[in-house]
Amino acid sequence: MRSIGISTLRRLANIINEAIDEIEGVYAAADMSLPSLEAPFDPADPAEALLQNPIVEGATLNIMAAAAQLSATVASPVVSAFNASQAFHISACFRAASEINVVEMLREAGPAGLHAKKIAAPSKTDPLLLTRILRLLATHNIFREVTPNVFANNRISSVLDKGKPSKVLFENPDERHTGTSGFAALVECSADHNMKGVAMLADTMLHPEEGELGFNRAYGTTESFWDWLHRPENVYKMRRFYLVIWGTAALESTDAIHKGFNWSDLPAGSVLVDVGGGTGHISLAIAQKNPGLRIVVQDLEDTIKDSKMYWKENLPSHIESQMVDFQVQDFHTPQPILNADVFMLRYIVHNWSDEHFVKILRHLRDAAQPTTKLLVIDKILVSAARVPDSGEEAIPGSARPSAPAPLLPNWGVGKAEVYYVDVLMHCIFGGVERTLKHFMEVFAKGGWKLVQVHHPEG
CATH class of the missing domain: 3.40.50.150 (Vaccinia Virus protein VP39)
Incomplete structure (x- = not known):
């Protein structure tokens, strides 16, 4: 049994190594470097376009699958199970960071980053709590902690950039997503009513009510999501949701x-x-x-x-x-x-x-x-x-x-x-x-x- 286990580890590692060779080969032939995780995402960078190369896409998929399976194979199953049950923290923190426009403030601060006290000031939020939120995200490779309590954008966090000055976002909170790609709206919706509805999955399975969904249980309503969204008090959520349609476009090519x-x-x-x-x-x-x-x-x-x-x-x-x-x-x-x-x-x-x-x-x-x-x-x-x-x-x-x-x-x-x-x-x-x-x-x-x-x- 031991030899089979080691063989599996080696095969997973070989898949990763072969995929890395393929990616490096494509980038070397184009005389480019793979985009850095530490630098903000730049959609105009030719190196980003190269990620759509079929060879690179296939290799990337193999790396993602093999790395996750390799970790699952060697990690303590207790730790893996507990971490999986805690994944909602990432969603909640990601939404919090987006709602208070952290990405835009860090874009304006540049690669040197910004102290959590200054990030928290415009929204009047607790800087210690914000530090803890951003540190959790940085631990999952979303944002960078440059020095203790000082944070900067990286390639992942920067995709939430709504492309507006942070001052404008704070002055016009109801229009935060208007005129944007919609991707930040997508992330916020996913970590808002989507997450709350899914959190009720076990409740509705074990204690079902006729026609009740997780969303209904979470919000205490018998209305459909569509009817609830069109309530007068949900005007902002409705605007944000319809921008989500544009946000999904970022996940695939219209071509x-x-x-x-x-x-x-x-x-x-x-x-x-x-x-x-x-x-x-x-x-x-x-x-x-x-x-x-x-x-x-x-x-x-x-x-x-x-x-x-x-x-x-x-x-x-x-x-x-x-x-x-x-x-x-x-x-x-x-x-x-x-x-x-x-x-x-x-x-x-x-x-x-x-x-x-x-x-x-x-x-x-x-x-x-x-x-x-x-x-x-x-x-x-x-x-x-x-x-x-x-x-x-x-x-x-x-x-x-x-x-x-x-x-x-x-x-x-x-x-x-x-x-x-x-x-x-x-x-x-x-x-x-x-x-x-x-x-x-x-x-x-x-x-x-x-x-x-x-x-x-x-």
Whole structure:
């Protein structure tokens, strides 16, 4: 048994070493250095763009998975279990730092950093408590403690920068996220009502009430998250949440939409209905490369107002040529567009239970022509176990690689995001992230058949 254990350690270490060799090779060929953890993130740095190189992305994924598995293998299981139960501290502290604009103050201070007393002063918070919060984060490689009680940004903390002077943020707290990328809003939401809702998971499992989610238990309400968000007292939270949609864009490239479904195969004049499309930023990206497509952006009334403004600013030619229409539409009701060539559901269905998803599918099926295609853009959850072929592989494009042994086949921590979101969807919305088999089952109930899967690179 001992030799097997040591062999596993060596194999994990070899995966890490080989991945490092691959990354160093790519950067050496480009005569660049890997971005430093200690320096703030600079999206304009060519070295950052190189991280999107497929070889570097693959090597990075292997390092993340192997390093986590290596630590789990050698660490005390008691310590590992206890640390896992304490991970909420990181979320809470990260949100606290973002809410009092620590990142922006440290950006203005520069690499020498700023003492916690000065960081705490504008928000009138306790400098000793702030020191303890930032030190916990620095211990997890978020921020740097330059000297005792003096902190500076690093590559991870700096991604929360809202790009405004800290003075402006403190003077206009309700507008902190307006005009930003939305990523800081995403992090704050994740560590605010998302975390509070998920904290009630065990309570709602062991002591369930009809229709009650973790979110309902946490906030003492029978309203849905959407109704609660639209309460007058939640105006700031609502603004922040809708900016989260932009924040999620930082997690993936808008260019991915061009690398799956072949939009150029559609004849000029084909109708694409962006169902629940928000501002329609993805359908706009499609229209930019395929100007012959007619676009219909559908969403609720307040969102459609924003959508019109977004298209007017970013693709006015499509509005002037009347190639885009904006329609107030609730996808839980019958679909009014009867001549669509493509219905697109992007990150919609994971918000809803199977029952609701089937109803959405049925409304689209009832409005579809025999040639209408349904394009669903969503994550596909996979098992953490190595399993034999299930027959799903017969669907074109559905096959996907597994991580090399002894890594978990789904790359473990390296791909953890979708598993976090899966639990979140249940606790906040009653939704679910689905496996490919699960998708196929629900599609069939909704009157559709899965015929193709696309996995974008990265």
